[in-house]
Amino acid sequence: MPTATDAVMSLLKSHDPAIADLIAKESERQDTTLELIASENHVSPAVMHAMGTCLTNKYAEGYPPNLPWGGRYYGGCVFHDQIETIARERAKQMFACSFANVQPHSGAQANQAVMHALMEPGDTFASLVLKDGGHLSHGMKLNFSGKFFKPVHYPLHYRKDHPEFERIDYDAVKAVCREHKPKLLMCGYSAYPRTIDFKKFREAADECGAILMADVSHIAGLIVGGAHPSPFPHAHVATTTTHKTLRGPRGGLILSNDEELAKKIDKAVFPGSQGGPLMHVIAAKAVAFAECLKPEFKSYAAQVVKNAAALAAELTKLRYRITSGGTDNHLMLVDLRGRSDALTGSDAERWLEHAAMVCNKNGIPEDPRPPKLTSGIRLGTPAITTRGLREPHMATIASWIDRVLSAGLAGEAELAKVSATVRDEIRALCREFPLTH
Ligand SMILES: *Cc1c(COP(=O)(O)O)cnc(C)c1O
Numbered sequence: 001m002p003t004a005t006d007a008v009m010s011l012l013k014s015h016d017p018a019i020a021d022l023i024a025k026e027s028e029r030q031d032t033t034l035e036l037i038a039s040e041n042h043v044s045p046a047v048m049h050a051m052g053t054c055l056t057n058k059y060a061e062g063y064p065p066n067l068p069w070g071g072r073y074y075g076g077c078v079f080h081d082q083i084e085t086i087a088r089e090r091a092k093q094m095f096a097c098s099f100a101n102v103q104p105h106s107g108a109q110a111n112q113a114v115m116h117a118l119m120e121p122g123d124t125f126a127s128l129v130l131k132d133g134g135h136l137s138h139g140m141k142l143n144f145s146g147k148f149f150k151p152v153h154y155p156l157h158y159r160k161d162h163p164e165f166e167r168i169d170y171d172a173v174k175a176v177c178r179e180h181k182p183k184l185l186m187c188g189y190s191a192y193p194r195t196i197d198f199k200k201f202r203e204a205a206d207e208c209g210a211i212l213m214a215d216v217s218h219i220a221g222l223i224v225g226g227a228h229p230s231p232f233p234h235a236h237v238a239t240t241t242t243h244k245t246l247r248g249p250r251g252g253l254i255l256s257n258d259e260e261l262a263k264k265i266d267k268a269v270f271p272g273s274q275g276g277p278l279m280h281v282i283a284a285k286a287v288a289f290a291e292c293l294k295p296e297f298k299s300y301a302a303q304v305v306k307n308a309a310a311l312a313a314e315l316t317k318l319r320y321r322i323t324s325g326g327t328d329n330h331l332m333l334v335d336l337r338g339r340s341d342a343l344t345g346s347d348a349e350r351w352l353e354h355a356a357m358v359c360n361k362n363g364i365p366e367d368p369r370p371p372k373l374t375s376g377i378r379l380g381t382p383a384i385t386t387r388g389l390r391e392p393h394m395a396t397i398a399s400w401i402d403r404v405l406s407a408g409l410a411g412e413a414e415l416a417k418v419s420a421t422v423r424d425e426i427r428a429l430c431r432e433f434p435l436t437h
Contacts, residue, residue: 004049005437027437032430034397035387036352036359038331038380039190039218041247042387042435043284044291050284051249055080059276064088069263083283090289094224097232097255099262102285103269103277104252107217107241110269111137112144114237114254117261117268118184118211121148125184126176126210128168129153132365133191133333135215152180156365166324166365168192170200177208188215188231188239191362191378193308193327198234205236214238219329220253221245221382224292225301228329237261245304245330245382248288249281300385304330307381310391314398323364323376331380335364339402340409345374351408352377352401355419356426388433400426 005027012020030042063070064081072081084102091100104110119125125145127138130153136143139151154176157164168187177185185205187196198214205212214231220240222228231238238255242248254269256262270277291297305328312322312332321338336343345361352359362378369375384393400422407418 003437004045008049008052031435032427033356033358034426034430035383036357036379036381036397038378038382039241039244040380041244041382043243043247043249043288045437047248047284047288047291048437050287051280053280053283055083055280055283056278058279060084060279061270061276063266063270067266069266080279083279083286084277087282087286087289090286090293091253091255094289094292095230095232095238095255097238097257099256099259099265101254101262101266101269102251102282103274104239104254105274105278105281106250107135107215107239107252108137108143109273110239110241110252110254111135111215113268113273114213114239114265115145115149115184116272117264118213118237119149122150123184124150124152124180124182125186126152126154126173126180126182127186128189128192129155131363131367131371132156133189135190135217138186138215152176152182158366167194168196170197170204173201174204174207177204177210181208182210184213185210186213186215187235188213188217188219190218191331191333192218193312193322193329193332194324195228195328196231198229198231202234211236215240217241218244218331221247221292221297222301222305222329225298225304227298227301227305232257237265242285242288245301246288246292247300247382247386248292249284251278251281251285253285303390304381304385306391307385307389307394308332310394311379311381311398314395315401318398318402320402330382331378333362333364334377334379335375336377336405337375339405342409343375343405344369345376346372347408348377348405351404351415351419354415355400355404355422357397357400357404357422387430387435389429393429396429 059074060077060080062072064085087102088100128134137145139146154173157169187201212235214235217240219228240253243250308327308330312327321335323333349361359377361374362376363374364376367375407414
């Protein structure tokens with residue numbers, strides 16, 4: 001039976017063959033490769049097709065009129081009001097909190113809005129040392145966060161003999177807060193494999209009178225699925241993307257429990273930093289949120305974590321060093337120097353892609369190599385778990401990774417030979433666990 005995607009593709013093919021051809025190729029690429037990028041996932045057909053609807057035609061600047069500060073700036077929003085209200089309600093239910101803004105176009109936009117709502121230009125905020133796992137919107141020089149505000153950073157434990165090696169140094173978080181009195185304290189990361197202790201962060205925030213913001217972009221799906229503690233009641237505000245472990249459309253979401261704060265945040269999203277909301281994406285967010293609220297999503301989140309633990313353990317057996325000694329969540333950082341000093345993250349990323357495994361090079365804590373090279377790769381299990389893979393497959397994936405990287409170290413000819421074989425084996429596994437379109 002032809003799927004909705006087939007119908008869309010056949011329409012596009014006659015309308016715009018150039019774009020249709022490239023979409024078909026990308027679809028084939030996703031079908032036949034293992035997606036190990038920790039921030040990616042495969043959405044359901046329902047989520048995907050909610051985005052491709054007439055909702056994209058509409059301007060709905062403002063908020064649904066049922067909010068005390070609501071009201072739209074355009075007519076014709078009656079169904080959009082209902083869609084956005086449903087999305088907000090489901091978001092609140094997912095995080096058991098009182099306020100949600102579903103309009104941010106992305107995670108970075110959600111962060112921008114919160115900073116805009118809670119700080120004045122020039123104000124100080126605290127976040128993790130960026131190269132140790134932070135996000136560019138947490139104070140990178142070239143980003144709005146580093147340009148208009150003053151970031152100060154807290155470190156990880158860097159001493160190898162410390163029991164908390166490569167984990168957050170909570171005493172240092174408090175010390176940084178005492179010294180700099182930040183207005184905002186940020187936790188939540190892009191490449192941190194361990195559980196975040198939100199309670200300890202709140203203590204640090206309370207000591208210096210800071211607002212605690214948890215950017216749970218990476219772990220939101222684990223939180224909703226019960227596989228990571230919730231930022232609430234500790235965080236004053238939480239931001240997230242909707243397209244990572246949450247498995248929705250690309251976008252952002254802001255959550256809080258305080259009406260004054262929620263009002264400020266809504267105003268900072270619109271008109272503070274965005275114009276018209278992407279109503280087709282908000283509808284898809286609502287569809288994805290309903291999926292997250294089903295019992296199956298709990299099993300999914302649990303399996304993501306089990307798969308990551310299994311993959312980390314298998315790689316360790318093969319002499320790769322996993323930073324901090326393992327993972328509690330959906331991702332891990334592999335320090336490739338454990339395997340060979342000559343191995344860089346950038347080579348590994350390229351070689352693995354050639355063999356149908358997609359991941360990204362990533363700096364490891366105190367990485368001596370520059371960001372374009374790095375000594376590590378970041379691997380995540382959200383997408384392969386969506387595909388249906390389980391613990392036994394993780395041993396196979398670890399051995400594929402090792403075979404390809406060993407071949408790459410041996411030279412071009414060996415790499416070409418081994419990656420061709422591995423690619424075939426991966427195609428066979430992908431056929432056994434097809435993506436649903
Ligand atoms: C991915 C991510 C973001 C930003 O997401 P975009 O949608 O790409 O803007 C923000 N914060 C963290 C911690 C992230 O990992």
